[in-house]
Amino acid sequence: MIETVVDILSWFLLCTGGIFVLIGGIGTLRLPDFYTRLHAASLTETMATILILVGMILQAGLTLATIKLLTIMAFLLLTAPTASYALANAALQSGNSPNAQQRDDQT
Amino acid sequence: MPSPYTAKSWQLASLLILLFGIWVLWSGIYKPLLFGLGLFSCFLSVWLAKRLGFFHHGIPLRSLFRLPKLWVWLLLQVIKSSIDVARVVLSPSLPIQPKLVELTTDEHSETGKVILGNSITLSPGTVTIDVHEDRLLVHCLTKDSEADLRSGELDARIAQLELG
Numbered sequence: 001m002i003e004t005v006v007d008i009l010s011w012f013l014l015c016t017g018g019i020f021v022l023i024g025g026i027g028t029l030r031l032p033d034f035y036t037r038l039h040a041a042s043l044t045e046t047m048a049t050i051l052i053l054v055g056m057i058l059q060a061g062l063t064l065a066t067i068k069l070l071t072i073m074a075f076l077l078l079t080a081p082t083a084s085y086a087l088a089n090a091a092l093q094s095g096n097s098p099n100a101q102q103r104d105d106q107t
Numbered sequence: 108m109p110s111p112y113t114a115k116s117w118q119l120a121s122l123l124i125l126l127f128g129i130w131v132l133w134s135g136i137y138k139p140l141l142f143g144l145g146l147f148s149c150f151l152s153v154w155l156a157k158r159l160g161f162f163h164h165g166i167p168l169r170s171l172f173r174l175p176k177l178w179v180w181l182l183l184q185v186i187k188s189s190i191d192v193a194r195v196v197l198s199p200s201l202p203i204q205p206k207l208v209e210l211t212t213d214e215h216s217e218t219g220k221v222i223l224g225n226s227i228t229l230s231p232g233t234v235t236i237d238v239h240e241d242r243l244l245v246h247c248l249t250k251d252s253e254a255d256l257r258s259g260e261l262d263a264r265i266a267q268l269e270l271g
Contacts (some may be wrong), residue, residue: 020189024112027196035234036205039248040196043231047189050182056199080237081228088236098246099235100205 017051019085024048034091035098042069045080049073118162170268177226177264184230184255191251192231204250209244210261216269223265225255243266 020043028039053073093099096099126149131239134141175211188198195202214220220243224235227245232252237244 005166020193023193027192030196030201031203033205035236035246036203036248038234038246039192042228042234043189043192043196045232046185046231050185064133064135077229078225079226083226084228085235088234092120092236092244098205 006058010055013051013055013058015079017048017055020044020048020051033098034096035088038088042080042084045084046077050078119153119157122156122161123149126152135157173268177268180264181226181229184261188230188232188252188255188271192248195249203248204253206247206250206253208245208247208253208256210245210256210262212241212243213266214262214269218264219269222264222268225266226261230255 005046024040024044025041027043031040031047033085050073053069056068057069060069127146130145130149131137132140134145194266212220212223214223220238220241224243227233227235227243230252232248233256234246235243236246245256247256
């Protein structure tokens with residue numbers, strides 16, 4: 001009984017994670033410029049990461065694999081923003097200034 | 108960058124022992140070659156950490172125990188803003204109002220600023236694009252994400268981490 005519940009919950013998390021990856025991809029294509037696209041990418045790298053890894057942890061149960069998955073999640077969540085920052089800052093330094101004030105209607 | 112601060116040898120040793128302990132636990136294969144490689148990478152990590160000023164910018168251990176509380180709150184924020192951004196991305200009219208916000212922070216330590224900047228980037232809808240002195244330049248996707256940022260709650264929560 002309890003296994004079925006955990007299984008259902010785990011599949012729910014994995015599927016939602018997959019959907020968020022998809023939405024992140026769609027967003028990266030739809031949004032107009034570099035900086036706004038970064039927001040869509042961060043959907044994939046935070047929300048989807050959490051959902052998919054927690055889903056896998058539920059599948060793994062109380063094993064060493066769970067601890068490894070938790071560590072992977074911690075490292076991904078610590079390094080992904082740093083990578084985003086490096087990317088955004090590089091774009092800013094190289095003169096790609098975000099035209100944030102006006103709205104871009106050309107999509 | 109050579110730091111004026113020299114790391115104490117017990118700090119180096121304890122980091123090395125910690126890293127190697129974790130490595131041995133996770134490797135699960137106990138052969139001399141792999142031990143050697145593991146030890147080598149641990150030494151390399153400690154050397155890199157020293158070079159990057161890890162020991163200089165360390166935060167007090169008690170701050171680490173307060174991190175889980177921040178993480179739980181951040182998780183809720185991430186879930187909330189993820190749903191917001193997903194809705195924006197999927198709506199046909201693409202209702203984005205990108206804006207640059209300059210945030211002034213009370214954080215004095217480098218570590219505090221890094222945690223603040225990374226936490227802002229972590230939640231979808233806001234990305235830190237520049238940090239200079241005590242000002243952070245943040246790119247916001249929508250009005251809502253901008254309002255969340257301006258409430259300054261995150262800044263206050265991170266400041267709590269470092270209280271004595």
